[in-house]
Amino acid sequence: xxxxxxxxxxxxxxxxxxxxxxxxxxxxxxxxxxxxxxxxxxxxxxxxxxxxxxxxxxxxxxxxxxxxxxxxxxxxxxxxxxxxxxxxxxxxxxxxxxxxxxxxxxxxxxxxxxxxxxxxxxxxxxxxxxx
Amino acid sequence: xxxxxxxxxxxxxxxxxxxxxxxxxxxxxxxxxxxxxxxxxxxxxxxxxxxxxxxxxxxxxxxxxxxxxxxxxxxxxxxxxxxxxxxxxxxxxxxxxxxxxxxxxxxxxxxxxxxxxxxxxxxxxxxxxxxxxxxxxxxxxxxxxxxxxxxxxxxxxxxxxxxxxxxxxxxxxxxxxxxxxxxxxxxxxxxxxxxxxxxxxxxxxxxxxxxxxxxxxxxxxxxxxxxxxxxxxxxxxxxxxxxxxxxxxxxxxxxxxxxxxxxxxxxxxxxxxxxxxxxxxxxxxxxxxxxxxxxxxxxxxxxxxxxxxxxxxxxxxxxxxxxxxxxxxxxxxxxxxxxxxxxxxxxxxxxxxxxxxxxxxxxxxxxxxxxxxxxxxxxxxxxxxxxxxxxxx
Amino acid sequence: xxxxxxxxxxxxxxxxxxxxxxxxxxxxxxxxxxxxxxxxxxxxxxxxxxxxxxxxxxxxxxxxxxxxxxxxxxxxxxxxxxxxxxxxxxxxxxxxxxxxxxxxxxxxxxxxxxxxxxxxxxxxxxxxxxxxxxxxxxxxxxxxxxxxxxxxxxxxxxxxxxxxxxxxxxxxxxxxxxxxxxxxxxxxxxxxxxxxxxxxxxxxxxxxxxxxxxxxxxxxxxxxxxxxxxxxxxxxxxxxxxxxxxxxxxxxxxxxxxxxxxxxxxxxxxxxxxxxxxxxxxxxxxxxxxxxxxxxxxxxxxxxxxxxxxxxxxxxxxxxxxxxxxxxxxxxxxxxxxxx
Numbered sequence: 001x002x003x004x005x006x007x008x009x010x011x012x013x014x015x016x017x018x019x020x021x022x023x024x025x026x027x028x029x030x031x032x033x034x035x036x037x038x039x040x041x042x043x044x045x046x047x048x049x050x051x052x053x054x055x056x057x058x059x060x061x062x063x064x065x066x067x068x069x070x071x072x073x074x075x076x077x078x079x080x081x082x083x084x085x086x087x088x089x090x091x092x093x094x095x096x097x098x099x100x101x102x103x104x105x106x107x108x109x110x111x112x113x114x115x116x117x118x119x120x121x122x123x124x125x126x127x128x129x130x131x
Numbered sequence: 132x133x134x135x136x137x138x139x140x141x142x143x144x145x146x147x148x149x150x151x152x153x154x155x156x157x158x159x160x161x162x163x164x165x166x167x168x169x170x171x172x173x174x175x176x177x178x179x180x181x182x183x184x185x186x187x188x189x190x191x192x193x194x195x196x197x198x199x200x201x202x203x204x205x206x207x208x209x210x211x212x213x214x215x216x217x218x219x220x221x222x223x224x225x226x227x228x229x230x231x232x233x234x235x236x237x238x239x240x241x242x243x244x245x246x247x248x249x250x251x252x253x254x255x256x257x258x259x260x261x262x263x264x265x266x267x268x269x270x271x272x273x274x275x276x277x278x279x280x281x282x283x284x285x286x287x288x289x290x291x292x293x294x295x296x297x298x299x300x301x302x303x304x305x306x307x308x309x310x311x312x313x314x315x316x317x318x319x320x321x322x323x324x325x326x327x328x329x330x331x332x333x334x335x336x337x338x339x340x341x342x343x344x345x346x347x348x349x350x351x352x353x354x355x356x357x358x359x360x361x362x363x364x365x366x367x368x369x370x371x372x373x374x375x376x377x378x379x380x381x382x383x384x385x386x387x388x389x390x391x392x393x394x395x396x397x398x399x400x401x402x403x404x405x406x407x408x409x410x411x412x413x414x415x416x417x418x419x420x421x422x423x424x425x426x427x428x429x430x431x432x433x434x435x436x437x438x439x440x441x442x443x444x445x446x447x448x449x450x451x452x453x454x455x456x457x458x459x460x461x462x463x464x465x466x467x468x469x470x471x472x473x474x475x476x477x478x479x480x481x482x483x484x485x486x487x488x489x490x491x492x493x494x495x496x497x498x499x500x501x502x503x504x505x506x507x508x509x510x511x512x513x514x515x516x517x518x519x520x521x522x523x524x
Numbered sequence: 525x526x527x528x529x530x531x532x533x534x535x536x537x538x539x540x541x542x543x544x545x546x547x548x549x550x551x552x553x554x555x556x557x558x559x560x561x562x563x564x565x566x567x568x569x570x571x572x573x574x575x576x577x578x579x580x581x582x583x584x585x586x587x588x589x590x591x592x593x594x595x596x597x598x599x600x601x602x603x604x605x606x607x608x609x610x611x612x613x614x615x616x617x618x619x620x621x622x623x624x625x626x627x628x629x630x631x632x633x634x635x636x637x638x639x640x641x642x643x644x645x646x647x648x649x650x651x652x653x654x655x656x657x658x659x660x661x662x663x664x665x666x667x668x669x670x671x672x673x674x675x676x677x678x679x680x681x682x683x684x685x686x687x688x689x690x691x692x693x694x695x696x697x698x699x700x701x702x703x704x705x706x707x708x709x710x711x712x713x714x715x716x717x718x719x720x721x722x723x724x725x726x727x728x729x730x731x732x733x734x735x736x737x738x739x740x741x742x743x744x745x746x747x748x749x750x751x752x753x754x755x756x757x758x759x760x761x762x763x764x765x766x767x768x769x770x771x772x773x774x775x776x777x778x779x780x781x782x783x784x785x786x787x788x789x790x791x792x793x794x795x796x797x798x799x800x801x802x803x804x805x806x807x808x809x810x811x812x813x814x815x816x817x818x819x820x821x822x823x824x825x826x827x828x829x830x831x832x833x834x835x836x837x838x839x840x841x842x843x844x845x846x847x848x849x850x851x852x853x854x855x856x857x858x859x860x861x862x863x864x
Binding site for chain 3: 272339
């Protein structure tokens with residue numbers, strides 16, 4: 001279920017093409033009905049290029065990225081992210097990651113999710129490493 | 132209802148060890164660990180070891196089971212374990228259970244414990260949705276108050292307090308005198324939350340309203356911490372390091388038409404369950420209010436201290452406001468109360484810290500020692516089915 | 525994408541405004557964990573499955589009773605048309621800053637910690653506290669304050685204990701924009717939910733526990749009747765109800781519709797702490813019914829200074845929804861013997 005994790009391990013890059021459907025379906029699945037996540041007219045009137053991915057989805061994608069690699073049995077303890085450039089439809093969200101520390105049974109993985117404008121999220125994920 | 136067969140619990144057992152953690156707003160440790168630390172301290176206090184312990188008692192509400200504590204302490208086998216219901220009303224009854232078990236030979240050494248993160252974890256002072264949605268008769272009882280918006284301890288007490296003021300012409304300042312006395316005692320107790328922080332009646336009156344007529348300073352603070360007590364036979368107690376605090380009487384009480392915190396449907400909405408406790412304490416001990424050198428009366432909310440003085444027979448109905456005037460319940464007064472600072476001043480450890488103070492007063496080691504203590508009374512949670520003790524030399 | 529820089533010699537913000545902002549921040553911080561709400565639904569598989577589908581997550585654990593940890597916030601979202609309650613500390617701080625000119629908002633940090641994985645069927649409760657307000661800071665976006673809130677999720681257990689299962693620090697920059705056209709922002713819900721109109725669907729309703737002994741009372745309130753249990757053997761009235769007559773022990777019982785008239789036996793003005801789904805203060809009265817029984821209810825349309833013991837009151841009914849109607853009380857005159 002879970003892999004062996006060591007400091008310096010690189011996670012393979014994951015590229016997620018974004019579409020309006022991605023943005024809207026994830027916003028609704030996270031019960032986030034703010035109009036900037038599903039109504040392009042309103043998003044543009046507010047100065048945005050388009051609708052954009054909401055924060056709850058950024059967290060969800062970070063979870064998927066790390067646990068798909070570490071193994072579905074690995075328990076997630078926390079996600080701490082800084083929020084950066086918006087993730088718009090027709091852009092690609094590319095995740096990269098490195099194991100920064102393994103300490104007391106918990107691995108800290110540095111993750112970046114980048115879009116064409118720069119980093120969308122940067123942060124750390126903590127997962128329990130099976131003994 | 133009095134037993135006249137000559138059988139008695141009186142003076143057959145004693146509290147020989149007391150232990151506690153620090154009292155804080157955030158212990159940073161599990162509730163089980165707090166109880167482990169308090170139990171170890173209590174055993175060290177009386178020179179016993181976990182191997183000597185064969186019984187454990189606690190509150191139904193405690194989140195650490197007897198078997199979990201036994202595992203952590205390394206108690207090899209338990210012959211006796213029990214729990215008491217109704218929140219803080221259990222405090223003195225944990226000692227009663229222990230005393231009954233030891234007196235009948237069911238157990239030799241019983242540790243009574245209570246540990247919680249009641250400030251940093253689940254806070255009792257909040258509106259508890261869980262209490263209102265229990266699938267049992269308590270949940271049904273709470274259906275008559277919680278959905279209406281009455282569901283915090285302070286508000287349920289305030290309903291009784293308002294009526295008490297109306298019936299007897301007492302005032303909020305009379306409640307305040309209890310807080311002033313407690314905080315004066317806490318001010319000289321280094322283990323108290325409010326060490327070095329006495330208050331005046333003006334401070335009490337100026338504190339904000341929580342549930343009228345209760346001010347903030349009528350209400351105790353939620354606390355993290357644990358207290359443990361060791362009970363054994365009077366014979367064995369005499370060989371241990373400290374003077375024994377004999378269990379001279381130990382009683383539980385539930386009144387007619389009793390509810391938990393909301394006994395609003397009897398003619399007088401006071402706390403007659405404490406009258407039941409008092410009558411039984413005096414019967415078992417053969418003593419009376421005049422024989423008590425001091426008292427530790429459960430004080431999570433000030434109005435109940437006045438009501439308890441009346442129910443226990445220290446004064447007549449409605450007379451407590453006169454009884455407590457002029458510093459009578461402060462150190463040096465006629466009946467010093469809550470010399471550790473009470474739950475208002477030391478910490479709210481569900482009444483168990485008050486029993487420990489009773490033991491210190493019998494030993495002569497309180498920071499606010501009352502001279503020549505032969506006997507004293509300790510009570511448990513009020514507004515609920517409750518319990519009490521008379522401790523003595 | 526914010527880059528705080530140190531303050532220059534010129535104050536970034538009028539000292540009077542800064543003092544006001546920080547004073548309000550202290551006041552709101554002192555509220556502690558407020559704005560307590562229950563999740564609309566317990567943790568449930570359909571919502572998890574929708575989320576898994578949208579995220580493309582195929583972790584089999586989440587088809588076998590566990591919920592994804594990063595989904596924790598989803599359970600307590602306000603939902604479509606939902607709005608932050610007035611006592612929400614983040615909402616309150618946002619309003620303070622908006623009112624003092626810091627109109628724009630940008631989410632900057634989100635830190636979630638998970639104590640354990642949730643399981644299907646668990647009921648979540650969340651509280652929000654204002655953690656800190658730091659500033660003023662000059663950033664690439666403009667001058668503003670970093671506002672950090674802390675959400676804590678709990679599962680309440682039957683024994684009365686509350687288990688913390690997750691927490692989140694959420695930081696936003698609340699700023700005066702330096703550009704005419706704003707960059708896209710992803711505001712926290714609480715800061716924009718005011719725009720929503722209509723009934724607050726997420727408003728928490730505490731429902732009374734009922735059983736065969738008590739349901740007649742609640743059927744009565746729904747029908748506009750205040751029902752009091754009556755013993756069919758000896759005729760004694762009783763509230764709260766129960767299966768055995770306290771007077772004669774008979775189990776055969778019915779009920780009567782009370783007149784709904786009574787007087788205040790005692791009362792409480794509840795000001796603190798918060799009561800889920802309710803605005804404070806709440807006036808609560810213990811009413812002596814003319815029929816001789818007593819019951820607790822809210823006193824409505826009356827100021828705290830107007831209530832007194834002995835005051836005559838009349839029952840009314842507040843329909844909450846199809847499943848719940850609460851009895852409430854209205855004053856009908858001054859207390860007997862008073863000169864009100």
